[in-house]
Amino acid sequence: MTDTERPAEPERVRAPNIRxxxxxxxxxxxxxxxxxxxxxxxxxxxxxxxxxxIDELGYRPNQAARALVTSRSRTxxxxxxxxxxxxxxxxxxxxxxxxxxxxxRLSITNISSSEYASIKSGLDYLMSQSIEALIVIAPxxxxxEAISDLQIGVPFVTLEATGLSxxxxxxxxxxxxxxxxxxHLIELGHTEIMHISGPQDWIEAEAxxxxxxxxxxxxxxxxxxxxxxxxxxxxxxxxxxxxxRYQDFTAVFAGNDQMALGFMHACRELGLSVPGDISIVGFxxxxxxxHYAPPLTTVRQNFAEIGRRAVALLLGELRGEVxxxxxxxxxxxxxxxxxxRRP
Amino acid sequence: MTDTERPAEPERVRAPNIRxxxxxxxxxxxxxxxxxxxxxxxxxxxxxxxxxxIDELGYRPNQAARALVTSRSRTxxxxxxxxxxxxxxxxxxxxxxxxxxxxxRLSITNISSSEYASIKSGLDYLMSQSIEALIVIAPxxxxxEAISDLQIGVPFVTLEATGLSxxxxxxxxxxxxxxxxxxHLIELGHTEIMHISGPQDWIEAEAxxxxxxxxxxxxxxxxxxxxxxxxxxxxxxxxxxxxxRYQDFTAVFAGNDQMALGFMHACRELGLSVPGDISIVGFxxxxxxxHYAPPLTTVRQNFAEIGRRAVALLLGELRGEVxxxxxxxxxxxxxxxxxxRRP
DNA sequence: GGTCGCGATGTGTACGTTCACATCGGCGAC
DNA sequence: GTCGCCGATGTGAACGTACACATCGCGACC
Numbered sequence: 218m219t220d221t222e223r224p225a226e227p228e229r230v231r232a233p234n235i236r237x238x239x240x241x242x243x244x245x246x247x248x249x250x251x252x253x254x255x256x257x258x259x260x261x262x263x264x265x266x267x268x269x270x271i272d273e274l275g276y277r278p279n280q281a282a283r284a285l286v287t288s289r290s291r292t293x294x295x296x297x298x299x300x301x302x303x304x305x306x307x308x309x310x311x312x313x314x315x316x317x318x319x320x321x322r323l324s325i326t327n328i329s330s331s332e333y334a335s336i337k338s339g340l341d342y343l344m345s346q347s348i349e350a351l352i353v354i355a356p357x358x359x360x361x362e363a364i365s366d367l368q369i370g371v372p373f374v375t376l377e378a379t380g381l382s383x384x385x386x387x388x389x390x391x392x393x394x395x396x397x398x399x400x401h402l403i404e405l406g407h408t409e410i411m412h413i414s415g416p417q418d419w420i421e422a423e424a425x426x427x428x429x430x431x432x433x434x435x436x437x438x439x440x441x442x443x444x445x446x447x448x449x450x451x452x453x454x455x456x457x458x459x460x461x462r463y464q465d466f467t468a469v470f471a472g473n474d475q476m477a478l479g480f481m482h483a484c485r486e487l488g489l490s491v492p493g494d495i496s497i498v499g500f501x502x503x504x505x506x507x508h509y510a511p512p513l514t515t516v517r518q519n520f521a522e523i524g525r526r527a528v529a530l531l532l533g534e535l536r537g538e539v540x541x542x543x544x545x546x547x548x549x550x551x552x553x554x555x556x557x558r559r560p
Numbered sequence: 561m562t563d564t565e566r567p568a569e570p571e572r573v574r575a576p577n578i579r580x581x582x583x584x585x586x587x588x589x590x591x592x593x594x595x596x597x598x599x600x601x602x603x604x605x606x607x608x609x610x611x612x613x614i615d616e617l618g619y620r621p622n623q624a625a626r627a628l629v630t631s632r633s634r635t636x637x638x639x640x641x642x643x644x645x646x647x648x649x650x651x652x653x654x655x656x657x658x659x660x661x662x663x664x665r666l667s668i669t670n671i672s673s674s675e676y677a678s679i680k681s682g683l684d685y686l687m688s689q690s691i692e693a694l695i696v697i698a699p700x701x702x703x704x705e706a707i708s709d710l711q712i713g714v715p716f717v718t719l720e721a722t723g724l725s726x727x728x729x730x731x732x733x734x735x736x737x738x739x740x741x742x743x744h745l746i747e748l749g750h751t752e753i754m755h756i757s758g759p760q761d762w763i764e765a766e767a768x769x770x771x772x773x774x775x776x777x778x779x780x781x782x783x784x785x786x787x788x789x790x791x792x793x794x795x796x797x798x799x800x801x802x803x804x805r806y807q808d809f810t811a812v813f814a815g816n817d818q819m820a821l822g823f824m825h826a827c828r829e830l831g832l833s834v835p836g837d838i839s840i841v842g843f844x845x846x847x848x849x850x851h852y853a854p855p856l857t858t859v860r861q862n863f864a865e866i867g868r869r870a871v872a873l874l875l876g877e878l879r880g881e882v883x884x885x886x887x888x889x890x891x892x893x894x895x896x897x898x899x900x901r902r903p
Numbered sequence: 904g905g906t907c908g909c910g911a912t913g914t915g916t917a918c919g920t921t922c923a924c925a926t927c928g929g930c931g932a933c
Numbered sequence: 934g935t936c937g938c939c940g941a942t943g944t945g946a947a948c949g950t951a952c953a954c955a956t957c958g959c960g961a962c963c
Contacts, residue, residue: 232631232690234949245913250951258910275711277688281633282949284624285918301649310643310670317669322689324665327653345620346665347575368618450851475848482851505818508793508825510853577919588943593921601940625919629948 233274242270253278284347293531294348295325296339298355302448303503304473304520305354308376311524312352319532324348331356331418336363344369350531352376356418372534374527375420391421394516394548395428398470398498401514401550403436406559407468407496412443413456413480415472425472425500446472450479457483467495467559474499474506474515481509481555492557502551512553522546576617585613596621627690636874637691637714638668639682641698645791646846647816647863648697651719654867655695662875667691674699674761679706687712693874695719699761715877717870718763734764737859737891738771741813741841744857744893746779749902750811750839755786756799756823758815768815768843789815793822800826810838810902817842817849817858824852824898835900845894855896865889 235253239246244263251259252267259267270276284290293316299305313323324346328339336355340363343351351373353360364373402410412429415422426443433440444460446452453476460466461483471477477499484491491497491511499506502517523546578596582589587606594602595610602610613619627633636659642648656666667689671682679698683706686694694716696703707716745753755772758765769786776783787803789795796819803809804826814820820842827834834840834854842849845860866889 232949236949246950247914247952248912251912254951258912260911263911277690279628279949280689281624281627282918283951285622285628285920285948286950286952288918290624300653301646303644306644306649313668313670314672317685322667325656325668326660327656329657342660346623347620450848454851478848479851482853482855485853505793505821505848508797508822510825510828512825575919579919589919590921590943591941594942597921601942603941606941622919625948626921627948628950629919629921631948 232279233276234279235276237274238267238270238276241274242267290347290349291321292324292346292348293321293528294343294346294351295323296328296336296343296351296353296355296360297325298328298331299448300325300327300354302475304501304518307520308354308524308527311521312528315525315528319528321349321528321532328355331359331416333359333363336360337367340364340367340369349535352527352531356416356420359418372531374530376523376527390545390547391424392428392431393545394500394518395425395470396432397548397550398500398516399429399432400436401552401556402468402470402496402498403432403438405468405496405556408438408559409441409466410438410468410470411441411460411466413446413453413469413471413476414443415446415448415476417445422472429470441466446476448473448475450475450482452476453479454482456480458487461487461489461495468556469495469497471497471499474501474503474509474513477513477515477555478506478509481511481513485510491555494560496556496559498556507553509555511555514553514556515551516548517551518548519546575622576619577622578619580617581610581613581619584617585610633690633692634664635667635689635691636664636871637686637689637694638666639671639679639686639694639696639698639703640668641671641674642791643668643670643697645818647844647861650863651697651867651870654864655871658868658871662871664692664871664875671698674702674759676702676706679703680710683707683710683712692878695870695874699759699763702761715874717873719866719870733888733890734767735771735774736888737843737861738768738813739775740891740893741843741859742772742775743779744895744899745811745813745839745841746775746781748811748839748899751781751902752784752809753781753811753813754784754803754809756789756796756812756814756819757786758789758791758819760788765815772813784809789819791816791818793818793825795819796822797825799823801830804830804832804838811899812838812840814840814842817844817846817852817856820856820858820898821849821852824854824856828853834898837903839899839902841899850896852898854898857896857899858894859891860894861891862889 235249236246238249242249244267248263249267252264295309295312297305297309300309309325316323324343326339326342328335336359344367348371350371351369353373353375360375399410410433412426414426417423430440444456446456453471457480469480471480477497480497481491484495489495499513499515502515506513506515578592579589581592585592587610591606592610595607638652638655640648640652643652652668659666667686669682669685671678679702687710691714693714694712696716696718703718742753753776755769757769760766773783787799789799796814800823812823814823820840823840824834827838832838842856842858845858849856849858
C-alpha cells in the first residue's frame with residue numbers, strides 16, 4: 218500500500234487540524250479555537266465562515282491535544298463488578314448517557330474478583346487514564362482501602378452503598394428497602410422468615426441484611442442467621458434445596474430477584490407451593506421478575522436514577538459547586554403473587 | 561481557592577512527567593521514554609535506576625500526550641444497544657477485558673433507538689474520540705449505511721451478524737442455532753411450530769428467523785408468519801396471551817430466553833402445561849433460564865468468546881496481520897424441561 | 904478631537920510524549 | 934593499530950490545542 222510510485226503525493230492523509238480550518242476560513246487558528254469553545258466575542262459572519270470551513274474539511278477537534286493542554290481528560294472512570302447483572306448494567310447505561318451529554322467520556326473497568334489486588338489493579342488502570350472522577354459499582358468493603366492507598370486525588374462516589382461514608386456515597390436506601398420487604402412478610406403473618414443475602418463484601422448486601430434484621434427486631438421476632446449467597450439463581454436454587462429440608466420457616470426474603478428465582482425453583486421441585494406454602498420476596502425488580510412463576514413480589518430500585526445522580530454529583534463537584542442532593546432514592550415495594558398470608 | 565496569600569508557594573501540584581523522572585534517575589528523558597516503551601538496548605543498571613525513579617515519583621505516562629504524538633488513541637469504540645441484556649453485556653465485558661490486556665481502552669456508546677439519526681450520532685461521537693477500531697453490537701441493518709456515510713476509516717466488526725457482509729462480521733452461527741432448536745422440536749413430533757422473533761432490524765433476529773424457516777422447509781412443514789417482538793419478557797407474555805387463543809400450534813421457538821419466559825407465563829395463566837401442552841425453546845441460555853418454570857430448553861451461545869474474538873480480530877488488523885479465524889462460533893442446544901414429545 | 908474602553912482578532916508559548924537523528928565509547932576485523 | 938560498526942545514550946523537533954497577552958479598529962465620552 219505504501220509503495221506508491223507517485224512521489225508527488227504529499228504525504229499520508231492527515232486529519233485536518235485547527236490551522237487547516239483557519240486557512241480555509243481565512244482567519245487565524247485562534248479564532249477557530251474560539252468558535253470551538255464558543256467564545257462570546259465572535260462576529261456572526263466570522264462564525265459562519267469558520268463553521269463552513271469545519272464542515273467542508275470534516276474537521277474534528279483532537280481530544281488528545283485538548284486533554285494535553287488543558288490537563289483535563291474529560292473522562293469519568295467506572296470501577297464495576299458484575300456488569301452483566303441488571304442493576305449495575307442499568308446504572309452504567311444511565312451513567313454513560315449522562316456523561317456523554319455533559320461532554321465526558323467513560324472509562325469502564327471490570328473487576329473479576331473482590332480481592333484487594335484485583336480492585337487495586339482496576340483502580341490503577343483507571344488512574345492511568347487520568348480520570349477526573351470515579352464511580353464505584355463493586356464490592357466496596359475493600360474499595361475504600363484501595364482508594365486511600367492509591368491516593369485517588371479525584372472526586373468519587375460509590376453507588377448503592379450504605380450511609381456510612383456519607384460524603385462519597387449515593388444510594389438507594391437499601392436498609393429501608395429491606396425493611397419494607399420484611400414488613401410486608403410480617404404483615405402477612407409470617408413469623409419465621411429466612412434471609413438469603415448477597416456476598417458479604419457487597420455493602421448493599423450488608424445493608425439489606427441490616428434492614429431485615431432491624432425490622433425483625435422491631436417486631437420482636439426471632440432472627441436467624443442469614444445465608445450468604447452470591448447473587449446467582451443457582452445459589453438460590455441449591456440454598457433452597459438445602460434449607461427446605463427442615464421447613465422451619467414460611468417466608469423468604471432474597472437479596473435479589475435471581476436468588477429468589479432459584480429458590481422458587483427449589484420449592485417447585487420439592488412440591489411446595491409459592492405462595493401457598495412459602496412466601497418469597499426478591500429485590501431489584503428486574504424486568505423478568507414480573508413473569509416468574511409466580512410473578513415475584515420484590516423491591517424496585519431506580520438504578521438509572523442513581524446513575525444519573527452520580528454523574529450530576531461528580532460534575533457539580535468538578536465545577537466546584539456546592540454539594541447536591543444526597544438524599545437516598547426511595548425504593549418501592551412491588552407486590553405480585555409470590556407472597557400470601559401465612560398458611 | 562486561587563487567592564492564596566503565600567506567593568512563595570511554587571505552583572499547583574503538577575503530575576510528574578518524563579523529565580522529572582529523568583532528573584531523579586540521572587539520565588535523559590529519552591532514556592526514560594525508552595524504558596517505558598521497553599526498548600531492547602538499555603543497560604540493566606540504567607533500567608533499574610529509571611524504574612526506581614518512576615516508583616519514587618509515582619509517575620504515570622500521560623496518555624493524552626502519547627496519543628497526540630503517536631496519533632494513536634489506543635481506543636476501541638463500541639456501538640451498543642440493549643446493554644442491559646445478558647448477551648451484549650457479556651460480550652462487552654469480554655471485550656473490555658481483552659482490550660485492556662492488550663493496552664487498549666474502550667469507548668462505549670449506547671444507542672437508544674435504532675433510528676438512523678441515533679446510530680449516526682453514536683458513531684459520530686465515537687469518531688470524535690478518534691477510535692482506532694469499532695465493534696458494533698446493535699441493530700445492524702442501518703449501521704452499515706451509517707458507517708459508509710460517515711466514512712469510518714477504521715477497521716470494524718459487527719457482532720452476531722449474519723454472514724452477509726462477511727469481512728466485517730463475527731458471529732455465532734445464528735442460522736445454525738435456530739435450525740437445531742427447530743429440529744429439536746420437529747424431532748419431538750411437532751408439526752405446527754410458532755416463532756416469536758426479535759426486532760426486524762436486528763440481524764441476528766433475522767438470522768434466527770431464516771434458520772427457523774429453512775429447517776421447517778427442509779422438513780416440508782407448513783411455515784407460518786413469525787411474530788415480530790422486541791426481546792422483552794413482557795412482549796412474550798402478551799404475544800402468548802394473544803396467540804394461545806387459537807392454539808393451532810403445539811410448539812414455540814422464541815427468539816430469546818426472555819420472550820420464552822413471558823410466553824410460559826402466558827401459558828401458565830391460561831392453564832396450559834409446558835411442556836405438556838406446549839413445548840418451548842428459547843435462545844441465549846441466560847443463566848436464569850435453568851431456573852425458569854420449567855427450566856428452559858434453549859440454545860447456548862458463547863457471547864464472551866465472540867467478544868474476545870472481535871478484539872483479537874481488530875488488533876490483528878491494526879497490526880497489519882493477515883486475517884484470522886472467521887469461523888462462526890457454533891451454538892449448542894441445551895435440552896431442559898420445556899420441550900416434550902407432541903401430545 | 905484625543906483618549907479610553909472594548910469588541911474582535913492575531914501571535915507566542917506550553918502541555919508531555921515519541922520519532923529521527925546525533926553523539927560517544929568500546930570492541931572486533933583487517 | 935586503525936577503521937568501522939554497534940550498543941547505549943542524548944538533543945532537537947513535532948504532534949494539535951488552549952491560554953495569556955498583544956494588536957487593531959471603532960465608537961463614546963469628556
